Amino acid sequence: MKYxxxxxxxxxxxxxxxxxxxxxxxxxxxxxxxAFECVKRQLxxxxxxxxxxxxxxxxxxxxxxxLEAHRSDVQFRRLINRMEIEVGAxxxxxxxxxxxxxxxxxxxxxxxxxxxxxxxSADVKExxxxxxxxxxx
Numbered sequence: 001m002k003y004x005x006x007x008x009x010x011x012x013x014x015x016x017x018x019x020x021x022x023x024x025x026x027x028x029x030x031x032x033x034x035a036f037e038c039v040k041r042q043l044x045x046x047x048x049x050x051x052x053x054x055x056x057x058x059x060x061x062x063x064x065x066x067l068e069a070h071r072s073d074v075q076f077r078r079l080i081n082r083m084e085i086e087v088g089a090x091x092x093x094x095x096x097x098x099x100x101x102x103x104x105x106x107x108x109x110x111x112x113x114x115x116x117x118x119x120x121s122a123d124v125k126e127x128x129x130x131x132x133x134x135x136x137x
Contacts, residue, residue: 022101022120026132027094032058035095036087038135045134046127048083058087066123071105077113080104081124083131097135099128 028035036058043050048062066079082102090096103121107114 020102020117020119022125022128023098024101024125024128024132025096025098026136027090027092027096028136030095030135032087032089032095035097035135036060039085039087039097039131042131042134043083046130048081048127051082060085064124064127066121073107075107075109077106077108079118079121080106080115081121081127083124083128085131097132099132101125101128 030038036055039060040050040053043060043062046064048064050060050062052059052061054060061082061084063080063082066081069079070076080103082104084100084102086098088096088098101120101124103118103124104115105118107116
């Protein structure tokens with residue numbers, strides 16, 4: 001009997017969890033290399049700084065600090081808008097550009113900087129749409 005309850009609880013957990021990241025994607029007729037170059041060129045125009053780059057797999061991670069955000073928590077430092085972008089060919093002969101947007105609150109604690117993911121902000125979602133629109137080709 002306890003086993004059945006445990007299985008039932010495990011099945012309900014994904015339904016109750018919150019989805020923080022905001023995925024977006026677009027299909028383009030450009031090749032993966034051209035689309036990836038477009039993404040790399042567009043990130044600085046949106047004020048994002050590159051964090052990581054995987055040229056072989058066409059993946060890039062970029063972030064932008066939101067220093068204007070304020071909270072009543074004295075440990076709160078700033079918000080970080082982060083985008084994870086992956087470019088690849090799909091089965092239909094087109095190239096897909098997939099963007100996952102995150103918003104992270106950074107706090108200063110006794111153990112050092114601590115990042116807590118929050119629901120993706122409207123700003124980072126809008127930036128992702130601008131990036132996809134610019135590189136749609």
